[in-house]
Amino acid sequence: MSKIIEGLLYSESHEWVKIDGNVAIIGVSDFAQSELGDITYVDMPSDGDEIEKGSEFGALESVKTAADLYSPVSGTVVATNRAVEDDPSLINADPYTNWIIKIEMSDKGECNSLLDAAAYAKIAE
Amino acid sequence: MKYYDKLIFELSKEGRTGYSLREPQARVCLPEKLARKEAPELPQVSEVDVVRHYTNLSQMNFGVDTGFYPLGSCTMKYNPKINEEIAAMPAFAGVHPLQEDVQGVKEVYEGLDKALAAITGMAHFTFLPCAGAHGELTGLMLMRAYHESRGDHARKKVIVPDSAHGTNPASAAVCGLEVVVVKSKADGLVDVEDLKPLLGDDIAGIMMTNPNTLGLFERDIKEIAKLVHGCGGLLYYDGANMNPLLGVVRPGDMGFDIMHLNLHKTFSTPHGGGGPGSGPVGVCNKLVSLLDSVHTSGFHGNFGVMLRAYTYILMLGKQNLRLAGKLATLNANYIKESLKDAYKLPIASVCKHEFVFDGLIDDGAKEGVQGATTLDVAKRLLDYGFHAPTIYFPMLFHQSLMIEPTETESKETLDGFIEVMHKIAAEAAQDPDILHQAPHNTPIGRPDETLAARQPVLKWEA
Numbered sequence: 001m002s003k004i005i006e007g008l009l010y011s012e013s014h015e016w017v018k019i020d021g022n023v024a025i026i027g028v029s030d031f032a033q034s035e036l037g038d039i040t041y042v043d044m045p046s047d048g049d050e051i052e053k054g055s056e057f058g059a060l061e062s063v064k065t066a067a068d069l070y071s072p073v074s075g076t077v078v079a080t081n082r083a084v085e086d087d088p089s090l091i092n093a094d095p096y097t098n099w100i101i102k103i104e105m106s107d108k109g110e111c112n113s114l115l116d117a118a119a120y121a122k123i124a125e
Numbered sequence: 126m127k128y129y130d131k132l133i134f135e136l137s138k139e140g141r142t143g144y145s146l147r148e149p150q151a152r153v154c155l156p157e158k159l160a161r162k163e164a165p166e167l168p169q170v171s172e173v174d175v176v177r178h179y180t181n182l183s184q185m186n187f188g189v190d191t192g193f194y195p196l197g198s199c200t201m202k203y204n205p206k207i208n209e210e211i212a213a214m215p216a217f218a219g220v221h222p223l224q225e226d227v228q229g230v231k232e233v234y235e236g237l238d239k240a241l242a243a244i245t246g247m248a249h250f251t252f253l254p255c256a257g258a259h260g261e262l263t264g265l266m267l268m269r270a271y272h273e274s275r276g277d278h279a280r281k282k283v284i285v286p287d288s289a290h291g292t293n294p295a296s297a298a299v300c301g302l303e304v305v306v307v308k309s310k311a312d313g314l315v316d317v318e319d320l321k322p323l324l325g326d327d328i329a330g331i332m333m334t335n336p337n338t339l340g341l342f343e344r345d346i347k348e349i350a351k352l353v354h355g356c357g358g359l360l361y362y363d364g365a366n367m368n369p370l371l372g373v374v375r376p377g378d379m380g381f382d383i384m385h386l387n388l389h390k391t392f393s394t395p396h397g398g399g400g401p402g403s404g405p406v407g408v409c410n411k412l413v414s415l416l417d418s419v420h421t422s423g424f425h426g427n428f429g430v431m432l433r434a435y436t437y438i439l440m441l442g443k444q445n446l447r448l449a450g451k452l453a454t455l456n457a458n459y460i461k462e463s464l465k466d467a468y469k470l471p472i473a474s475v476c477k478h479e480f481v482f483d484g485l486i487d488d489g490a491k492e493g494v495q496g497a498t499t500l501d502v503a504k505r506l507l508d509y510g511f512h513a514p515t516i517y518f519p520m521l522f523h524q525s526l527m528i529e530p531t532e533t534e535s536k537e538t539l540d541g542f543i544e545v546m547h548k549i550a551a552e553a554a555q556d557p558d559i560l561h562q563a564p565h566n567t568p569i570g571r572p573d574e575t576l577a578a579r580q581p582v583l584k585w586e587a
Binding site for chain 1: 520575578579
């Protein structure tokens with residue numbers, strides 16, 4: 001059973017979101033990292049990139065496969081996590097501390113359509 | 126198997142040579158800036174060093190000439206030696222790539238074009254592409270050229286099934302097209318209802334593999350063709366799985382407009398590290414005039430490969446080519462039915478040339494004991510002298526084990542494989558640890574793939 005943290009919001013494509021004011025901190029769930037296996041590369045967007053909800057903002061590559069990352073919210077990329085770019089295994093070690101990007105949201109209302117921990121638990125099996 | 130892991134650089138001894146060249150009679154006039162300042166750091170070895178080195182390495186190799194190679198979606202059939210004899214004929218081997226109008230060579234191109242057109246139902250082929258994915262790119266460029274030639278510039282999307290080879294979406298992206306995924310139904314076939322809402326005047330076409338990567342024939346292909354053509358799109362056929370259809374069904378008759386063939390798979394030329402590929406692209410009548418507008422490689426493609434493929438077709442003839450596809454289908458179904466008591470078979474229908482298991486039925490998992498995975502089964506097969514099947518593809522299942530025996534193998538070989546697969550299943554049920562630690566008998570066991578991907582060492586240093 002994969003770990004799901006209360007208080008975070010989740011997308012059906014297995015990203016998690018932590019809301020910090022107008023900024024969304026985004027990573028991938030424990031379920032996502034365990035499905036991928038050992039992650040070897042993180043393809044990151046650049047600071048300042050405009051991203052729409054549901055669109056691709058990067059990709060994770062593992063020994064087994066590669067998976068696109070989809071943004072749970074719309075907005076502008078304000079930070080990318082250099083640490084996970086340098087050492088992608090951090091995502092395997094702790095997917096919830098090791099965020100991938102931060103987005104300044106253009107429409108905070110979009111968060112209402114994301115899943116809470118209980119709803120996400122139903123699809124992450 | 127003899128263990129040998131030296132690099133030729135490690136054999137190098139200062140001043141040792143395996144040749145003697147005369148002082149050059151002519152002076153080479155290179156511009157000063159292009160001339161080498163220091164001698165290249167080539168290994169300094171004798172002739173016997175070189176011969177033993179490469180002979181030893183070759184003895185660690187596993188190929189279709191050494192054993193059974195059931196690598197799914199790769200069609201590792203035996204390559205008859207007469208292909209090599211013909212390709213080695215001086216009249217062919219001695220032709221220079223820049224020589225034009227060599228009658229015999231032109232005849233081979235023309236004859237192969239006619240043969241492939243007859244086999245596939247396409248009008249003509251271009252032989253420029255040097256591999257399957259190269260063919261896909263060429264085909265998609267033709268698709269784009271077709272729409273643009275009609276002043277239709279809005280078609281930027283390509284539909285790809287979720288079971289497709291990874292090269293399909295990759296080729297579409299390289300061609301500047303956007304990929305839209307159509308889902309498969311529980312029976313493994315493209316979901317026509319999921320396809321319908323995707324269709325519109327922004328669709329350039331659909332890429333399909335038939336039989337698909339689960340080894341299943343897309344039964345709704347006629348309806349899919351009608352729907353895609355109805356919205357103005359074209360149908361692209363990925364020829365990776367053409368083998369079972371040889372002489373039975375033709376992509377042209379199914380409604381496909383553009384396709385590639387993997388000569389190195391279906392038409393028995395060496396591949397998989399053993400030789401260059403060839404991915405000729407065929408088109409239907411309405412696209413023939415565009416065929417020369419797309420230039421995706423220099424010269425005329427891999428002529429040696431085409432010569433081998435043409436030899437194979439002529440040696441088999443129409444009747445035997447048809448038999449090859451049918452035997453490939455029979456062999457795959459024989460293995461599937463013989464092993465479904467020990468391996469999970471997610472889709473039980475009759476398959477074509479290949480099928481997919483989803484891991485072991487009893488993987489030996491108990492309280493505190495980890496079960497055996499598909500990777501473990503694949504590694505254990507190496508101990509018994511078989512090449513491993515394709516694993517973890519297609520990604521529709523978690524423990525995919527994809528087996529394609531081809532028509533090459535005798536019943537005895539298939540029975541031997543089935544026996545070993547049963548033995549492995551029994552080992553897993555009793556003591557999965559045997560499998561976790563496999564292979565036990567190969568020179569190299571389990572290389573650290575994660576470390577290799579994260580910190581690749583790509584250059585030898587003393």
